[in-house]
Amino acid sequence: MEVPAVSTAGSPANTNPDIHQIEDVTPSGIPAPDAIINVKANVAQIVRVLNMGGTESEKLEQMKKQGRSILTLCRNKRDRITPDRVEEMSKRFADATLYLDWLDTNVEMVPRINTSAKIELVLTTLTDRNNNVPEDLVSKASALLVKYRAENWGQDTVPDVPDVPEEDAVPNAEPTIGEIQLPPANDPVFGTGGIMCGIILDTSNGRKTYRLRVDIPRKSPKVYGHNDIALGSWYAFQINALFWGAHGARMAGIAGSVTTGAWSIVVASTYEDLDTDYGNTIYYSGSNSHDNKNPRQAAPASQGTKALHASITTQNPVRVLRSGGSASNRSQNRYLPSCGLRYDGLYRVASFRQRLNKNGGLYDQFKLERLPNQTPVDELRRSSPTTEQPELGVMAKYNKLAGKHIVVIGGSKGIGRGVVEAALESQARVTLAGSSQQSADAAVASIKAEYPGAEVRGVGCDLSRATVEEDLDALLTRAAELGGGEIDHIVYTAADSLTLGKLEDLTPDAALKAAHMRFLVPVMVGKMAKKHLRGAAEGRDKSLILTTGSIASKPSPGWSVIAYFAAGLKGLTRNLALDLSPIRVNAVEPGAVNTPLWDTAYKSVAEREAALHEMCKGLPVGRVAAVEDVAEAYVYLLRDTNATGETVQTRGGHHLV
DNA sequence: GGGCCCGCAGGG
C-alpha cells in the first residue's frame, strides 16, 4: 500500500480513495510514537490494517471473502454512486489495496489458492478499464497478475498441498481491521529514503518496539549471494537488515535453510568470548554455544547451526553482517561497527570444529573464509557510518523537494525515469506520465520494487494526437487528483525518435510530424502549466522544466531540423519564464545520454551502448552520460527557487572539443 | 553499563 500522502497547506480535501487521510483525528488509545511527534506531520495519518487470521484455512477463508467483496465492489459503476457513498467506496478500494499487498507479501501462490480464492478473476476484474478502479490499485493488480502468470501460478516451483477438510475452515471469522499510526512519507527517518523505511515504531504497549510495516513489501532474504545489497551497506537495527533482505531474522544470528545452508549471519559482540574475528577469516559459534555444560556432547544443533553445517556441504556463499550495539564500545573486535550493522560481503563456511566453553561444555564452531575479489573489510570499515548517520536524514534545509508533488511527463523511461527516481530519493511524491497506461503501470511497478514505500503513481497519456491540448489538460487534472489536489512541479522529458534521415530526403510532412513533439507539445505544456501550477501567486514555489539538447548550442552535421527545435526551446523557456511568472520555467540541455531513445537507430542495447561510447570517447569526460548524471540538473532546477529562464547544460564537455 | 524481560518474526 501507498504511504499516505502529506497534505499540503491549503490543498482541497483529498479525494483519492487510495490515500487514507483523516484530518484532525487522534487515534484513541494509541500513544503517538516519539519519532512521529518529532516530525512535522501536519495531519494525523491513519492506515487500515488487515487481519487475515492465523491458520492456513482461516487465511484461505478470508481470501475468498476479500475476493467476493472486490468482485461486488467492481460491479458498482463508481459514477453511479451517490455522493454519501463515495467515502465508503474509497474505504473498500483501500481495503482491496491492503489485500493485494498482503497477498503479495504473505502468500506463496499455488494453483489451489488461485482456484479457491479466485485470484486470477479478482485481479483481471481490478485491471478491467470499465470498472473505474483507482489507478494505484489497477497497477498493483496488473503487476501481481504479471508476476503470478510468469510464475505459472506457482505450478512449477511449489508442490501443491491437498485441500483442507471443510470442518477446519472458519467461515464465521470476520477480517478485523485495526489502526496504527503511520509516519508521513516524507518523514526524514521513517519515510521513503529514511534509514528506518519499512519499519514502524510502536509504543502502544508502553515501551518502544520496532516492527516491520505490513503495508510495504520487503525484500526476501532467502537468496544466496549479495541479494543486490551493496558492500558496506549499513543498517541502524537488525530489523532494518531484515526489511532490506540482508539478513533473515529479527533476533537470530543465523538465517538459512537446514538443507541448502545459511543465507546470512550476524557477527555480534555477545558471542565475543567464543568467536574470533580476523576480518577475512571468522570463527563463528553455533547458536546457544554458551549454555551447554556437557564436555562430551554438544547441545542439539539449532536450526541456524544445522544451516551452517549444510553450508559446508553445499558451499553456498553466506552474507556476513557485523553488528555494533551498546556492548561493542568495549568490544575487542576491531571489525565491528560502532553501532548498527554493516554488510561485509560473502564468505564460505570452510570447516567446523568442536571446542569447550567456559562451562566446560562442547560447542560447534565454524570457520568462515571471505570470498576473493571483494572490497577489503578494512576499507568498508572506514566508510561505515557511525552514530552520526541518523542525523543526516534530518537535514531538510536544502532538500526542498520532501513532500512536494512532481509530475514527470515522459517519466516511464530514459531521462524522465531518472528524474522520477531522483525526486523519490529526495522524498518527493511523483506522478509519472507514460505514453500508455500500461507503460506507466510497468514503470511504477519496477520503481516500487527498487524504492519500497515510494509514493509514485502512473498515468497514461498519448501526446502524439492532434488533441494534445485537451490530453495534457486531462493528464494534469488526473495527476493533481492523484497527488492530493496540487502539483508543485512539472518536468517535461518526453521525446520521440531521433531519426529524421538526411536533409535532402526530408519531406514537409516529416518535418511537421517532428514539429508536433518538439515544437507544439512543449508550447502546450507551457500553456497548461500556467493553468495547473496554481498557488505560485501565494508564494509557493512552482516550476516547469523543459528538455532540450546540446544540439541547441553546438551544431552537428545531419541534425538541422532537431537543432532548430532544440534551439527554439531555449527561447521558449526564457519567454515562458516571463509569461508564467512567478512560476519558474527552466530547461535542461543534456548531451548524449545512454537511454532507450536511441534504440530506433540500433539493433540492440549492446549495439546502442557501444555506439554511444564510441561517439563520446572523445569528450573530456571520456564516456557517455548516464541518466543519473543528467537527472542532477533537473533536481537542481527544482530546488533552486532563484532559477528561472535558465538552461542548465550537462554535456560532458562537448562544447570544448 | 549489567542484566532483566518483553515480544516480533521465523520456522517446524
Next chain:
DNA sequence: CCCTGCGGGCCC
C-alpha cells in the same frame, strides 16, 4: 500451534 533467538529498551 508451538518454540526459539548473536535484540533492544529500560531499570537499577
